[in-house]
Amino acid sequence: MVNEIIAHIRRSVAVGIDGSPASLQAARWAAGEAVRRGGPLRLVAAAMSPMLQPMGVEQVAPARTRDALAGAAAEALADAAAVAAEVAPGLEIVRELRGGSAPLVLMAESEWAGVLVVGTRGRGRIGAFLSGSMAVAVTAIAMSPVVVVRGDLDEAGLPGAPVIVAADGSAAGSAAHRFAADAAAARKAPLVVVHSGTAQVPLDEAVSVMSPPVEHVARAEDARQVLPELSHGAALVVVGVGSRGRRLDGPAAPVVRELLRTSACPVAVIRHLPSR
Numbered sequence: 001m002v003n004e005i006i007a008h009i010r011r012s013v014a015v016g017i018d019g020s021p022a023s024l025q026a027a028r029w030a031a032g033e034a035v036r037r038g039g040p041l042r043l044v045a046a047a048m049s050p051m052l053q054p055m056g057v058e059q060v061a062p063a064r065t066r067d068a069l070a071g072a073a074a075e076a077l078a079d080a081a082a083v084a085a086e087v088a089p090g091l092e093i094v095r096e097l098r099g100g101s102a103p104l105v106l107m108a109e110s111e112w113a114g115v116l117v118v119g120t121r122g123r124g125r126i127g128a129f130l131s132g133s134m135a136v137a138v139t140a141i142a143m144s145p146v147v148v149v150r151g152d153l154d155e156a157g158l159p160g161a162p163v164i165v166a167a168d169g170s171a172a173g174s175a176a177h178r179f180a181a182d183a184a185a186a187r188k189a190p191l192v193v194v195h196s197g198t199a200q201v202p203l204d205e206a207v208s209v210m211s212p213p214v215e216h217v218a219r220a221e222d223a224r225q226v227l228p229e230l231s232h233g234a235a236l237v238v239v240g241v242g243s244r245g246r247r248l249d250g251p252a253a254p255v256v257r258e259l260l261r262t263s264a265c266p267v268a269v270i271r272h273l274p275s276r
Helices: 002-010 021-037 063-087 102-110 133-141 171-187 223-230 253-262
Strands: 013-016 041-046 093-098 115-118 122-124 127-130 146-148 163-166 191-196 214-219 236-244 247-249 267-271
Touching (some): 041 102, 102 133, 133 146, 133 236, 133 253, 133 267, 171 267, 191 223, 223 253, 236 253, 247 253
Parallel strands (some): 013 041, 013 115, 041 093, 191 214, 236 267
Antiparallel strands (some): 146 267
């Protein structure tokens, strides 16, 4: 029974909510992902504005401010739940209102979730929950894969829209291959493995045995140019990246930053977690 409960939690999809249109789009995408994974959807809001409570620093806001933020967060969660229920009637939806800075709240949520979903350019009624560099910061500290929802979700949800994954031969790249293979299989969609620059990386075993068709694309240009271009008409772009402290690190870090700025579809960032 305990193992079943843990497995159920591990299939959950957590999404950061701040009341902005971008976070509602994230909730919409996350609802579909929860259905594909067969787990619950967890809508998570932080009642403390990151302007009052920077990452890693605990501060006390005035009671009136805390109450106003908590009320706004509850409304935002209700709106997101309505969007998710419309996408996936009958889906198990859990609303979580937490105190604390948004990045740390989401990092804690990511320790159990199968995937963490955030919007981009979020400036809702709770404050700048995940605007700009904040979304990048979350990808660098989350313990689970992070999907940043961008672009036209109607186009990304079209049947046959491919899953794109970058091949770079790194440990993070191998984890990205496995995530992308699962994502393509769940969607019954083709997988496009992109070899950019001069490196030709062997196909990961998880990709080589998957049932959906696999297409290889070799391009001489840098991944920062190729992946945003291929994101048009794609369901998802997946990239693996290293991290150091609270920063993205390694050759793929600039690629991730470019995708979070320019991708035409949702971006999955798979952070390599070195063994301790």
